[in-house]
Amino acid sequence: MDVILQILFLLISAKLFGELVERAGYPALIGEIAAGILLGPSLLGLVTPNETLEVFADIGIIALLFVSGAEMNLKSFLERRNVAVTTAVAGVLVPFGGGILLGHLLNLTQTETLFLAIALSITSIGVSVRILVDYKQLNTVLGTAIVSAAVLDDIIGIFLLGILSAVAMQGTTLAVDFLPAGLLVAIIFLVLFVIFAPRLLRWLFDLARKTETHEMVYSVAIILAIGSAWLSHAAGLHYSIGAFIAGLILGDQIRSDRLLFDSLMDFGFGFFVTLFFASVGLLFSFTRETFLSPYIIPIIVVAIAGKIIGGYIGSFHFLPRAEAFLVGLGMTPRGEIALVVAKVALVGGIIGSALFSAVTVMVIVTIIVTPLLMKHGFVWAGIREKE
Structure with a gap:
């Protein structure tokens, strides 16, 4: 089927399912993922993953x-850096340790165990943010704790991915001289970006406001987002890191122009963000091997429990215990980086198709289950949607 027609079918179905799910009181992303599962290779086979969809x-x-x-x-984000650091560290160490233990219990090889520990350690910042946006909790203390910890988790995850890549290239022997180089580039990029990007991005944004073309500010905002994301990716980090930092830097200027902010929201959520979550559903597999795998249930249990416990341990000194529990829940979903880790391991011969499929199912399940758990968690904690 023509790729444009695939995108059209996927967008229509994702928006329709998202609306139905939201009317039922749950985040639209569940319906968007469900649309991908329905139209994807597992069921109807009308839409298949391709390079065009990956770009979108x-x-x-x-x-x-x-x-x-x-x-x-930005000020509130920086003020809460202590809870972010402790939550991120605990949110990685606990599931990483759980993965090591589970690998031994499942009699996996040493490299398979390392892969599993890494895959269980990484939080999906995109999924976490979307949930908080849907529940209007993004700018609360709770939301800031989850997002800032997820950002740091992604950075830690890139370092762990470097370790796994070294294992894939060198066999079971870690390439000691390879690891610091990739990590050093990422650290240098982050330091330079944090030092120089604020002044540069704000200057470019102010310059755009002085132009005669009325849509120039909108275009420049998108250019700066994509440019920052590309620089982040070129430095070995995920696109999301650079985009998030750029948004954080320009936040005050963008929020002061409500029309611009609303336009950017429509630009993202009206099309591209919807396709991102629908594309997650395309990855789901209903093969016999997947569902008969003895790995699936233990991996899902450790994935959910590890993040909840880690997030709680890292944040309960700073937040009420009910909110600390919700921080753990908010860090539960895995996403694009976990799938990248799985793909690297599969291509490198570190894992087989059974473990790859089990981790893919774990990613999908945590993405779908987390919004449901958080909805009831907010009710349990007595937290209402912010108007």
């Missing part, structure tokens, strides 16, 4: 994180 999905995650960063208050 990447732009979707860039738009989501840029707008989310712009919606947050």
